[in-house]
Amino acid sequence: MSRLLIATSNNHKLGEYAQLLALPQLTLISLRDIGVAADAPEDGETFHANSRQKAQYYTQKSGLPTLADDSGIAVDALNGAPGVYSARYGTDDLDDTGRRRLLLANVNACGDVPRTAHFMCVITVVFPDGREFVSTGRCDGVIANQEAGEGGFGYDPIFFLPERGCTIAQLSAAQKNEISHRSQAVQGIKAILQRLFMTI
Numbered sequence: 045m046s047r048l049l050i051a052t053s054n055n056h057k058l059g060e061y062a063q064l065l066a067l068p069q070l071t072l073i074s075l076r077d078i079g080v081a082a083d084a085p086e087d088g089e090t091f092h093a094n095s096r097q098k099a100q101y102y103t104q105k106s107g108l109p110t111l112a113d114d115s116g117i118a119v120d121a122l123n124g125a126p127g128v129y130s131a132r133y134g135t136d137d138l139d140d141t142g143r144r145r146l147l148l149a150n151v152n153a154c155g156d157v158p159r160t161a162h163f164m165c166v167i168t169v170v171f172p173d174g175r176e177f178v179s180t181g182r183c184d185g186v187i188a189n190q191e192a193g194e195g196g197f198g199y200d201p202i203f204f205l206p207e208r209g210c211t212i213a214q215l216s217a218a219q220k221n222e223i224s225h226r227s228q229a230v231q232g233i234k235a236i237l238q239r240l241f242m243t244i
Contacts, residue, residue: 046241047071048169051102051112053082061111064221064230069241073108080105084112091115091128091166092178099170107172111233115165115225117199119147119187121154130199144191144202151187159187163203165225167233177236181228185212196220 046069050061053076062072075082084101088094091114098112116130126133126147134146151159163183170176188204193213201213205223212220221227 045069045071047073047108048237049073049075049078049102049106049108049110051075051082051084051098051110060226061230064227065234065237067234067237067241070237075102078106078108086114088114089128091164092168092180094128095166095168096170096176096178099168099176103170103172109169109171111167111169113165113167113226113229115163117147117161117163117203119151119159119161121151121157121159121187122147125150140198144199147199148187148190148202161185161187161203163199163225165229167229169233169237177233177240179229179232179236181225181230181232183212183223183225183228 048070050058050072052058052074055074058072058074065072080102084098086094086098088097094114095112098114099110102112103110114128116127118124118127133143138146162185165181167179168176185203185205188202188211191201193201193211195215195217196213201211203212204210205212208215212224
């Protein structure tokens with residue numbers, strides 16, 4: 045059984061990847077499973093740069109093939125912000141709720157402008173022999189006027205999907221997996237991993 049390191053210490057995220065990838069020939073393990081600290085540098089200016097940086101770092105630390113992702117929300121009225129700074133938008137003391145409120149306030153302050161935005165996810169898999177594979181996913185929508193929905197996390201309650209008539213936070217987990225930026229990126233990398241690991 046081949047092992048793939050998922051660059052996270054979060055068991056919920058590990059479980060999400062296990063569900064989305066669904067590759068029985070692969071055993072997914074977390075940083076916690078192998079006793080590696082989640083201390084990779086993450087100072088790139090793009091989602092791709094950050095995911096690649098993390099995957100390379102943990103492959104070198106572990107000697108294992110490693111999957112890392114970077115994702116966030118980009119708002120057109122804010123010139124693409126918060127982008128790669130989505131998880132640390134605003135001041136250090138803000139939680140998810142605080143960051144959502146700050147984003148809403150900043151978009152509202154722009155006046156009568158299009159509220160279009162998109163979620164982006166870039167997944168990079170790096171092998172110890174230096175091979176690298178990348179997959180991206182994107183989900184388009186608009187910034188809602190107010191929060192709605194109890195599901196999801198992060199910016200989901202203010203990310204409105206016009207074609208669905210609701211925010212991502214109002215979708216079921218299964219519905220979210222049909223359209224989310226992460227699930228799209230995972231599907232792209234899944235096909236690559238299937239091909240690679242079937243030959244091992």
